Amino acid sequence: MSEDIQTVGLTEKLKQASILVVDDEPGMRNFMVKTLSPYCKFVAEAKDVASASALLTQNHFDVMILDNMMPDKKGIDWLAEQRAQGGFTDTIMVTAYADLETAIQAIRAGAADFVLKPFRSNQILNAVRRCIQMAQLRRENMLLLRELDTADIGRKRRSQLIGKSKTIAAVRDTLDRVKNVATPILITGASGSGKEVAARHMHVSSSRADMPFVAINCATIPADIIEIELFGHVAAAFPGAVSAREGLLPSARGGTVFLDEVSALNLSAQSALLRVLEDGMVRPVGTERDIQLDLRFVLATSASLSEEVAKGRFREDLLFRINILEIVMPPLNQRETDVIVLAELFLDDISSRLSLPPLVIDPATRAAMLRHTWPGNIRELRNFIERSLIYGHFPHETLSPPAKGQEQIETLEHVEREKILQALELVGGNRSEAARRLGVSRKTIDRKCATWGL
Numbered sequence: 493m494s495e496d497i498q499t500v501g502l503t504e505k506l507k508q509a510s511i512l513v514v515d516d517e518p519g520m521r522n523f524m525v526k527t528l529s530p531y532c533k534f535v536a537e538a539k540d541v542a543s544a545s546a547l548l549t550q551n552h553f554d555v556m557i558l559d560n561m562m563p564d565k566k567g568i569d570w571l572a573e574q575r576a577q578g579g580f581t582d583t584i585m586v587t588a589y590a591d592l593e594t595a596i597q598a599i600r601a602g603a604a605d606f607v608l609k610p611f612r613s614n615q616i617l618n619a620v621r622r623c624i625q626m627a628q629l630r631r632e633n634m635l636l637l638r639e640l641d642t643a644d645i646g647r648k649r650r651s652q653l654i655g656k657s658k659t660i661a662a663v664r665d666t667l668d669r670v671k672n673v674a675t676p677i678l679i680t681g682a683s684g685s686g687k688e689v690a691a692r693h694m695h696v697s698s699s700r701a702d703m704p705f706v707a708i709n710c711a712t713i714p715a716d717i718i719e720i721e722l723f724g725h726v727a728a729a730f731p732g733a734v735s736a737r738e739g740l741l742p743s744a745r746g747g748t749v750f751l752d753e754v755s756a757l758n759l760s761a762q763s764a765l766l767r768v769l770e771d772g773m774v775r776p777v778g779t780e781r782d783i784q785l786d787l788r789f790v791l792a793t794s795a796s797l798s799e800e801v802a803k804g805r806f807r808e809d810l811l812f813r814i815n816i817l818e819i820v821m822p823p824l825n826q827r828e829t830d831v832i833v834l835a836e837l838f839l840d841d842i843s844s845r846l847s848l849p850p851l852v853i854d855p856a857t858r859a860a861m862l863r864h865t866w867p868g869n870i871r872e873l874r875n876f877i878e879r880s881l882i883y884g885h886f887p888h889e890t891l892s893p894p895a896k897g898q899e900q901i902e903t904l905e906h907v908e909r910e911k912i913l914q915a916l917e918l919v920g921g922n923r924s925e926a927a928r929r930l931g932v933s934r935k936t937i938d939r940k941c942a943t944w945g946l
């Protein structure tokens with residue numbers, strides 16, 4: 493990498509940084525203060541560890557540059573003491589003697605970097621910049637973890653395939669049976685039917701639960717970079733790239749990879765994926781070296797893969813490799829009263845997340861929700877609940893009746909259910925009135941409603 497100060501890209505962060513220089517040689521201190529001052533907010537200096545300690549108690553410093561050979565104490569020993577007392581300023585050790593023992597001691601004492609005397613101005617500037625970048629990454633990481641923790645309820649929900657219906661219970665049983673086998677799983681089903689939730693559900697109950705779950709939506713990554721994203725690359729693979737990057741698959745090692753909308757992969761990425769599925773080998777772009785990976789694959793699609801094969805857009809051998817174990821996610825309208833169970837959960841979650849007053853599902857809304865076909869499945873239900881909480885009431889008008897032109901022969905039981913629910917919705921959930929209008933007894937309505945979980 494060039495050492496020209498202009499090319500190191502000194503960030504805004506450096507301009508905000510406060511630096512403490514600790515060195516007993518006045519000439520050295522002067523050189524560092526002069527080098528750093530134009531680029532940093534504030535540079536203080538100390539001629540020994542006693543005055544450095546005093547400065548550290550009075551001010552916050554982002555980075556400390558510490559000479560190891562000080563008259564009163566070795567810099568490394570003093571740094572170790574500082575750490576033991578809770579001082580965590582990122583420290584760059586400066587030394588004239590580059591022996592391995594000193595380097596090991598510096599790392600153990602908690603030094604972030606190590607610079608050899610004599611050094612040029614850009615070397616010390618680069619070291620400070622690296623330190624600040626690392627500190628920023630650590631802080632961002634800590635905040636992200638905290639955010640994930642506070643969103644824990646949402647995260648748990650996304651890892652639990654909730655529902656009391658027979659269809660969902662059957663899916664849960666299958667997931668439980670296959671959770672620890674190495675064979676790839678193919679999850680099919682309409683958009684929003686919970687394919688990713690099912691994959692997470694299986695991962696958290698599998699032996700890989702403590703390892704990463706990496707969800708990748710193949711449809712949202714541009715085709716020309718998908719292989720780089722999945723498999724990683726070395727710097728030499730691209731003229732403009734400054735460094736190599738680990739791919740998403742290697743970063744999930746030991747865990748589960750969820751490849752959503754797998755039909756969106758281009759043919760070349762499909763060939764590479766087939767290799768990974770067959771022998772567990774990943775080859776980063778630009779290398780001749782294969783890396784062996786232990787990964788569990790779950791693939792999902794809302795498109796029909798056999799139709800994609802027929803159109804020449806999906807490799808037939810890949811389809812054979814991935815559809816050994818297929819799990820079909822039932823649409824929401826085939827999950828009995830799960831729509832109500834899920835709606836109640838979403839009402840709870842969303843009202844507390846958005847600090848909106850809670851809503852209770854009244855009988856007419858229940859009937860309307862059970863009757864609606866939910867073409868957008870659970871995602872549509874979630875959006876409906878969020879909209880309702882914002883409006884402060886359930887907007888029935890957005891629950892349209894089934895689209896015309898899609899008529900099919902329905903069972904009598906289904907037609908009866910539709911009609912009774914429609915009647916209940918129209919009369920605001922009043923069962924006696926619905927019974928009167930339908931020409932049946934109130935008892936019949938009660939009995940039917942009980943079997944539908946109303």
Ligand SMILES: Nc1ncnc2c1ncn2[C@@H]1O[C@H](COP(=O)(O)OP(=O)(O)OP(=O)(O)O)[C@@H](O)[C@H]1O
Pocket residue numbers: 649650652653654655681682683684685686687688689690752792794834870871874
């Ligand atoms: N059983 C469930 N319990 C709780 N939430 C669910 C359940 N199923 C789905 N959801 C929620 O519904 C939404 C859609 O689910 P998910 O993303 O898993 O669907 P999908 O089938 O993978 O969709 P797509 O094909 O569009 O990617 C998410 O907000 C998810 O949290």
